Amino acid sequence: MDYKEVFCDKRRIRSLEDFETSAEQSKGPVVYWMQREQRAHDNWALLYAQEQALKHGSELIVVFNIVPKFLDATLRQYDFMLKGIFETKGLLEEFNIPLIFTFGEPEKEILNIVDVVKASMIVTDFNPLRVVKNWKRNLVQKLNVPVHEVDAHNVVPALFVSQKQEYGAYTLRPKIHKYLQEFLTDFPQLRKMPVSNLEYEKLSVFKEIGEVLPKLTIDFSVKPVEWLKPGYSSGMSVLKEFLERKLKWYGEQRNDPTKDATSNLSAYLHFGQIAPQRVAFETLKYEHEYPESVASFLEELIVRRELADNFCFYNENYDSFEGFPDWAKKTLNEHRQDKRPYIYSLEELEQARTHDELWNAAQKEMVVKGKMHGYMRMYWAKKILEWTSSPEEALKYAIYLNDKYELDGRDPNGYTGIAWAIGGVHDRPWQPRPVFGMIRYMSYEGAKKKFDVEKYVQYVESLSKT
Numbered sequence: 001m002d003y004k005e006v007f008c009d010k011r012r013i014r015s016l017e018d019f020e021t022s023a024e025q026s027k028g029p030v031v032y033w034m035q036r037e038q039r040a041h042d043n044w045a046l047l048y049a050q051e052q053a054l055k056h057g058s059e060l061i062v063v064f065n066i067v068p069k070f071l072d073a074t075l076r077q078y079d080f081m082l083k084g085i086f087e088t089k090g091l092l093e094e095f096n097i098p099l100i101f102t103f104g105e106p107e108k109e110i111l112n113i114v115d116v117v118k119a120s121m122i123v124t125d126f127n128p129l130r131v132v133k134n135w136k137r138n139l140v141q142k143l144n145v146p147v148h149e150v151d152a153h154n155v156v157p158a159l160f161v162s163q164k165q166e167y168g169a170y171t172l173r174p175k176i177h178k179y180l181q182e183f184l185t186d187f188p189q190l191r192k193m194p195v196s197n198l199e200y201e202k203l204s205v206f207k208e209i210g211e212v213l214p215k216l217t218i219d220f221s222v223k224p225v226e227w228l229k230p231g232y233s234s235g236m237s238v239l240k241e242f243l244e245r246k247l248k249w250y251g252e253q254r255n256d257p258t259k260d261a262t263s264n265l266s267a268y269l270h271f272g273q274i275a276p277q278r279v280a281f282e283t284l285k286y287e288h289e290y291p292e293s294v295a296s297f298l299e300e301l302i303v304r305r306e307l308a309d310n311f312c313f314y315n316e317n318y319d320s321f322e323g324f325p326d327w328a329k330k331t332l333n334e335h336r337q338d339k340r341p342y343i344y345s346l347e348e349l350e351q352a353r354t355h356d357e358l359w360n361a362a363q364k365e366m367v368v369k370g371k372m373h374g375y376m377r378m379y380w381a382k383k384i385l386e387w388t389s390s391p392e393e394a395l396k397y398a399i400y401l402n403d404k405y406e407l408d409g410r411d412p413n414g415y416t417g418i419a420w421a422i423g424g425v426h427d428r429p430w431q432p433r434p435v436f437g438m439i440r441y442m443s444y445e446g447a448k449k450k451f452d453v454e455k456y457v458q459y460v461e462s463l464s465k466t
Contacts, residue, residue, distance in 0.1 A: 007188045008048035008150060011160040016124075017140045017147040028120035029059035029197070033110055034099075035132065036125040037152045038064070038084055039232050040091035042187045042275035045150035049123035050097075050191060052148075058120055059197040062092060062099045063113050065106045066206070068215060071131070071410045072403035074222035075213075076370055080230040080407055082209045084273045087231040096193040101206040103215060106135040111142055116203065119145055125272070126151035126158065128313035128412055155277045155302050156183045158309045165314035168426040172310060173303050180302070184280055222404060225370045228267060235268035239279055247286055251293035256451040257373035258459065263297070266371070267407035269305075276301060308416035311425065318415050319399055321392050321423065328424030331437030332391045338434045342387045346397050349384065358444055358453050359383050361460040363401070368463045370407040375450075381421035382442045386435050394422050 032049035040046065046062070053060040064085055089099040102109035114122065124136065126149050140147055151157040156176045166172040206212050228238075242263040253261035268274045280301055287294045317323030324332070344354055352360040352367070362376040372380065385394040398418045403409035419425035422439070429438035447453055 007051050008044045009157075009183065012044055012151045012157045013048065014149050014159060015146065016136060016149050017143055017145070027056075027058065028118040029053065029061050029200075030056075030121045030123060031110075031114060031117065031119040032060065032062045033122055033124040034062050034064045036127045037272035037275075038081070038088055039273055039275065040088050040095070040190060041232060042278040043190075043272075044152035044187075045123055045125050046152075047188060047190065048148070048150050050193075052121055052123065053193070054191070056120065059195070059200075060097055060193055061117060061119075061197070061200050062097060063102060063110060064099060065102045065104070065109045066212060067104070067106065068217045072219075072400055073410055074219040074404055076222045076224050076405070077407060077409065078213075078216060078218060079224035080267060081271050082212055084230040084232070084271055086209060087233065088273075091232065093198060094192075095190055096196040096198065098198045098200040100200060100204045101212075103205050103212075107138040107142065110139055113203065114143065114145060117200065121145055122147045124149055126153060128158070128309050129410075130316060130318075153272065153276065154306045154309055155280055156180060156306065158306060158313060161306070162310055166307060166310050169303055169307055172307050176303055176306060184277065184284070186281060187275070187278070219404070225407065227369065228264065228371075228407070230267070230271070230273065232273050235265065235274035238264050238268065239274065239282065243282060243286060247283070247293050247297065248290045249293070251290070251296045254296060255375045257376050258452050258455045262374065264371070266413070270408035270411045270413075276305065305413060307426065308412035311416045311419070312412040318412075318419065319395070321395060323419060324423030324425060327429055328439060331429070331432065331439065332423070335435055335437040336390060340387060340389070340435060343389060344387045346400070349387075349397060350401060354383075354387065356383065356444060357457050358447055361457045364464055365460045366401070366405045368460075370405060372406065377417060378421050379442050379447060381418050382440075385422045385439070391422060395419075398422065
């Protein structure tokens, strides 16, 4: 095998540190600092790390650093993540690739591993969130080895397809479609490393999930969900079920929360337990059977999801009022003093104690299932804007609730969706009205025209009783 062949498209890779290694250093193992892409299969970052290790005759080590607290993640999200990553550990062992767990501040822990194993290179995942970018920035300043970042999350790499914040889907879509055929390919297989280096697992601070939980400083009151099982194998099963049973109805039923037409893949995509590119590749096999549904689903999976990465990478204020477009800030400022029909506290919102049965149902669905229907997420966030004292408070409450209860919270999709609903991001001005100004409005009456509201409310009530 000629390992000069680049399995991972160079357009997915950017160098964060070009440090020249000595001849002695170059013999050290390649360390893949796994973060966003928590899987063994269909992972361009892992494949690139393996390619580099094989090309230089080096060993390959995967490191996953667990932080004691991450934003507003609770036991629910940590449980889903940890069960998935421990499955990944077992899958990697089949390829003679160790996965080492570290715990604490990433800059310190990754730097320590690099020093201990005398690494020749670090490969890591692309992630547009500010906290992760800061981790990398701080780490790179202290390293003396090359650091390569690989975008294994976007089908068309985010930093290749656009070098600026896009105005909306209508500006990013043609750029993605121009290159989609080039990037939307199958994956090469991960290879078994020629010599087992599983001895490195002795460096791991955890051997099982039970050892991790006591060290976390998170909210343990939000319990794990039972209806959705974490990990690569479960994610691929959910994908199979969606494609075979639900995809044909997706085009016409996806915005109806009383229909079981959505994919339920968001948590797997958020934690990187399955690859968006794999999902898209498998979905395209049904294009001739269900062209409308396939087109609608790929628009959400690729264009809308990658638009969210674009927004969060190029806008440092993606989770604040300052990140809104100028027209939205202007109109919201002009309506700050408007009389709100209701003002609810965070506690009242969290406990679903509003006058609106539809909003209450959406909040309860999120609390119970860790997932709210996509259409309801828009309605839910807009009503928070309407029922709080300021756009800043609305944004703060919406992000807190989303990140605390949603399995796929703390994600570019979540921040961007909330910024769209409250701050007009990727949207346009509409007819002005109280409180909202020219921000798009959604109403209970409008929802009633789209789906059976009572049926949805009853469905959520049944969830609460189980």
